Amino acid sequence: MSFDRSQTPNWRPGYRFQYEPAQKGHVLLYPEGMIKLNDSAALIGGLIDGERDVAAIIAELDKQFPGVPELGDDIEQFMEVARAQHWITLA
Amino acid sequence: MHSTGSPLPEKPAVGLPLWLLAELTYRCPLQCPYCSNPLDFAEQGKELSTEQWFKVFREAREMGAAQLGFSGGEPLVRQDLAELIGEARRLGFYTNLITSGIGLTEQKISDFKKAGLDHIQISFQASDEQVNNLLAGSKKAFAQKLEMARAVKAHGYPMVLNFVTHRHNIDKIDRIIELCIALEADFVELATCQFYGWAQLNRVGLLPTREQLVRAERITNEYRAKLEAEGNPCKLIFVTPDYYEERPKGCMNGWGSIFLTVTPDGTALPCHGARQLPVQFPNVRDHSMQHIWYDSFGFNRFRGYDWMPEPCRSCDEKEKDFGGCRCQAFMLTGDASNADPVCSKSEHHGVILKAREDAEHATQTIEQLAFRNERNSRLIAKG
Numbered sequence: 222m223s224f225d226r227s228q229t230p231n232w233r234p235g236y237r238f239q240y241e242p243a244q245k246g247h248v249l250l251y252p253e254g255m256i257k258l259n260d261s262a263a264l265i266g267g268l269i270d271g272e273r274d275v276a277a278i279i280a281e282l283d284k285q286f287p288g289v290p291e292l293g294d295d296i297e298q299f300m301e302v303a304r305a306q307h308w309i310t311l312a
Numbered sequence: 313m314h315s316t317g318s319p320l321p322e323k324p325a326v327g328l329p330l331w332l333l334a335e336l337t338y339r340c341p342l343q344c345p346y347c348s349n350p351l352d353f354a355e356q357g358k359e360l361s362t363e364q365w366f367k368v369f370r371e372a373r374e375m376g377a378a379q380l381g382f383s384g385g386e387p388l389v390r391q392d393l394a395e396l397i398g399e400a401r402r403l404g405f406y407t408n409l410i411t412s413g414i415g416l417t418e419q420k421i422s423d424f425k426k427a428g429l430d431h432i433q434i435s436f437q438a439s440d441e442q443v444n445n446l447l448a449g450s451k452k453a454f455a456q457k458l459e460m461a462r463a464v465k466a467h468g469y470p471m472v473l474n475f476v477t478h479r480h481n482i483d484k485i486d487r488i489i490e491l492c493i494a495l496e497a498d499f500v501e502l503a504t505c506q507f508y509g510w511a512q513l514n515r516v517g518l519l520p521t522r523e524q525l526v527r528a529e530r531i532t533n534e535y536r537a538k539l540e541a542e543g544n545p546c547k548l549i550f551v552t553p554d555y556y557e558e559r560p561k562g563c564m565n566g567w568g569s570i571f572l573t574v575t576p577d578g579t580a581l582p583c584h585g586a587r588q589l590p591v592q593f594p595n596v597r598d599h600s601m602q603h604i605w606y607d608s609f610g611f612n613r614f615r616g617y618d619w620m621p622e623p624c625r626s627c628d629e630k631e632k633d634f635g636g637c638r639c640q641a642f643m644l645t646g647d648a649s650n651a652d653p654v655c656s657k658s659e660h661h662g663v664i665l666k667a668r669e670d671a672e673h674a675t676q677t678i679e680q681l682a683f684r685n686e687r688n689s690r691l692i693a694k695g
C-alpha cells in the first residue's frame with residue numbers, strides 16, 4: 222500500500238513539541254513522558270501544524286535541503302512511525 | 313587489580329533535573345492504606361507559599377526541568393492551584409495534575425485548562441465500587457471519580473488512569489481494564505503498590521501472591537494484544553512489585569540523576585520516599601535549586617558508585633540498577649547504603665523471601681489495614 226501524501230498530520234491531543242535549551246534539542250512531551258528527537262525528526266516535527274499535508278512538508282524540506290536523496294521516503298517513514306506510536310494523527 | 317574486584321567506573325557527570333515533582337500539600341480527604349506519604353505527615357512543617365513555589369519552578373526550569381507533576385496529598389486542596397499551573401505553563405513546563413479526583417469539579421477542570429494544564433491523572437482504588445469505597449475510606453468517592461474522568465476527556469485533556477493494585481483487587485484486573493477502556497483513557501497504569509510509607513506498614517495485607525501477579529500480567533497482555541489489533545491508542549502500563557524479582561529496579565534512574573521532589577514544607581528530595589532516610593536534605597527556603605541539585609550533601613550522598621559497600625561495589629551490574637532503592641535498603645536492612653535486599657546477592661534477601669512466604673498465608677482483610685489519617689499518623693509518630 223502506498224502512502225497518501227495528501228494526509229495532514231497533527232500532534233495527538235496532549236502531545237507537545239518544543240525546543241529545550243538545556244538539552245540543546247527538540248523534545249516531544251506527553252503525559253509523564255518525554256522523547257528527545259534527533260535532528261531530522263525535529264525538522265519534520267517543526268513543520269507539523271495541522272495545516273500542512275505531508276506533500277507540503279516534503280516540499281518545504283526539499284526547498285531547505287535541495288538534492289537530499291530519498292527525502293520523501295524518509296519523511297513518509299517518520300509519519301508511519303509517529304502514527305504507530307500514536308504521537309500524531311493523520312487525517 | 314586490587315582485592316575489591318574491578319576498578320570503579322569513572323564518576324558520571326551529573327544529569328539534568330528533567331522531572332520536578334511538586335508535592336503541594338499533605339492534606340487529603342482520603343485515607344488510602346498504601347499512601348506513600350511519610351507516616352508522620354501530620355507533624356510536618358508549614359506549607360510553601362505561592363511565591364515560594366514560583367521561585368522553585370523558575371529556577372528548576374532554568375536548569376532544564378521539563379516535566380512538572382503537581383501531587384500531594386491532594387493538590388486540589390491548594391486554593392492557588394490554578395495560579396501555580398498558569399505560572400508553570402508560562403515557563404514552558406509540561407504540567408501534570410495527579411489527583412484522586414475528590415474536590416474536582418467541571419468548573420475547575422475548565423479553569424485549569426485555561427491556565428494551561430496539559431494533563432490530568434486520576435487515581436482509582438478498584439473497579440468495584442464497594443472495594444473502592446472501602447479502600448479510600450469514602451462512600452461517594454467512586455461515583456465522583458467516574459464523573460470527573462468523563463469530564464476530563466470531554467474537556468480535551470489526555471487522561472491517565474492510575475489503579476493501585478494489591479491482593480484485594482488484583483483479581484479483578486479484567487474489570488479494571490474494561491472500565492478504563494470505556495472511559496477512553498489514553499494511558500492506564502496498573503501499579504502494584506510499592507512498599508513505602510503506609511504501604512510498608514500494611515505490607516502483609518497488601519502484597520499479592522505470585523500466582524495472583526502472574527495471572528494479572530497474563531490478562532493485561534491479552535488486553536494489550538486486543539487493543540493493538542483494534543488500533544486503540546490506549547496504553548496499558550503494568551508495574552509489578554519488586555518483591556518478586558531477583559534484581560532490584562534502577563530506582564529513580566539513579567540517585568540525583570533526573571528526579572527532584574519538593575515536599576510541602578520545601579524540603580528537596582532525590583525521590584519522594586527519601587525523607588525517611590537519616591540524611592540531611594536541603595530546603596528551598598534556604599538554598600537555590602542550583603545549589604540543591606549540584607552541591608548539597610543530600611543530593612550527592614548516593615550519586616555515582618563510590619559510596620557502595622559490597623556486594624554492589626564489585627558487582628558488574630551496578631550501572632544497571634545502581635544497587636537498587638536506598639529507601640528499601642534502609643527500611644529492610646537498617647543501612648541505606650546496603651544493596652537493596654530484593655537482590656539475591658544481598659545477605660538480607662531472606663526478608664524478601666519471607667514476605668513472599670507471608671503473602672501465601674496472609675489473612676488480613678481490608679478493614680484490618682491501618683488507614684492513612686491524622687489520628688493514626690500522630691499515634692505512629694509518637695509510638
Ligand code: SF4
Pocket residue numbers: 340341342343344346347348349384385386412684
Ligand atoms: S494515596 Fe490516597 S491518602 Fe495518600 S495522598 Fe493519595 S489519595 Fe490521599
Ligand code: SF4
Pocket residue numbers: 559560623624625627628629630631633634635636651652655656657658
Ligand atoms: S549486588 Fe548491588 S549492584 Fe549488583 S545486582 Fe545486586 S543490587 Fe545491583
